[in-house]
Amino acid sequence: MTGQYGRWVHAVTRDLDDRRLAGITGVGGAPVHAVREGGLTAVVGPVDLAEFGEDALHRNLENLDWLERVARAHHEVADAVVRFGPVVPARLATVYLDDARVRAALAEQHAGLTAALERVDGRLEWGVKAYAVPGAAGVAPAAAGPDEGPGRAYLRRRRARLTATEQSQRAAADGADRLHDAVGRLAVAARRHPPQDRRLSGTTDWMVLNGAYLVEAARAAEFAGAIRELIPGHPMLRVELTGPWPPYSFTELDDVEATR
CATH class of the missing domain: 3.30.1890 (Bacterial polysaccharide co-polymerase-like)
Incomplete structure (x- = not known):
């Protein structure tokens, strides 16, 4: 890959075997991967910041065709992961610069995310x-x-x-x-x-x-x-x-x- 790539967060779940993510592609069209912290797993995919960086997002979110396409890809990942356990779907356009920042976010929001997963388990x-x-x-x-x-x-x-x-x-x-x-x-x-x-x-x-x-x-x-x-x-x-x-x-x- 060329250019600068961030991490689009699709969903958060509990510990998830990497093999469950095989064949799942994210918003950027590349395979998703797991980022783990404290018993939580964020399912993320690389996205080109030329299209998904802060300034570009503000422009693109006004484009309904772009928004529909991205929202569908975002949903498909969460819909795949929910088959394996409870899921907290990320808000559309949740983007971090790298995996380390995703891990920091999981640590910071650990209590809330854990409670949310418990609330929707089996629902x-x-x-x-x-x-x-x-x-x-x-x-x-x-x-x-x-x-x-x-x-x-x-x-x-x-x-x-x-x-x-x-x-x-x-x-x-x-x-x-x-x-x-x-x-x-x-x-x-x-x-x-x-x-x-x-x-x-x-x-x-x-x-x-x-x-x-x-x-x-x-x-x-x-x-x-x-x-x-x-x-x-x-x-x-x-x-x-x-x-x-x-x-x-x-x-x-x-x-x-x-x-x-």
């Missing part, structure tokens, strides 16, 4: 996204008056459409609150994220719920089945169940978007 994250169904809670238009002219008819129809839209949005928002509460009761922990950017969600529909739920891995089928039973009770919502994923929403390293 995975599921996502529930809900979108408002346009017109699902509409209202019947008011009847026309006996002497209603074209102008009044237009205004009446416009008011009816606005009222229907407001009622549909209110019903969808209330339904999302109820759905989140119901799903949360099935999970160990729940978190409600802001709605996704429509450019990332791939739909123009209004997202009213972007929930994450920490669930016992042994109850995955039960959890998914319970969600499917809840969906018919919310006809004003289009619901998507995703997962299982590594527990991004419930364990994280420090938010680092700069090279250390």
Whole structure:
């Protein structure tokens, strides 16, 4: 390799046999390797600082195509490692200058990382996204008056459409609150994220719920089945169940978007 290379941290787990990492490539396209400290293992990969250094990251994180590609590669590593034990996925763009600095970070954050691994041991994250169904809670238009002219008819129809839209949005928002509460009761922990950017969600529909739920891995089928039973009770919502994923929403390293 030429140029100056840093270390992109993908995830932290407990002691991990190097053979488990064979064939896994990271964000930079090179094989990942293990950096160990105090019973913890950081799974890292070399990245060219010309693209992944502090200044370059600030530019590239504004590029949605670049961000999508990098996020997918980042996720694939965490998704591979979680098969071998509990994982703390690193925040996107956690970059250190070398392995020694990664080890120092593991030592500094040892207590928090150890506690996080214990908290998610045997558990995975599921996502529930809900979108408002346009017109699902509409209202019947008011009847026309006996002497209603074209102008009044237009205004009446416009008011009816606005009222229907407001009622549909209110019903969808209330339904999302109820759905989140119901799903949360099935999970160990729940978190409600802001709605996704429509450019990332791939739909123009209004997202009213972007929930994450920490669930016992042994109850995955039960959890998914319970969600499917809840969906018919919310006809004003289009619901998507995703997962299982590594527990991004419930364990994280420090938010680092700069090279250390």
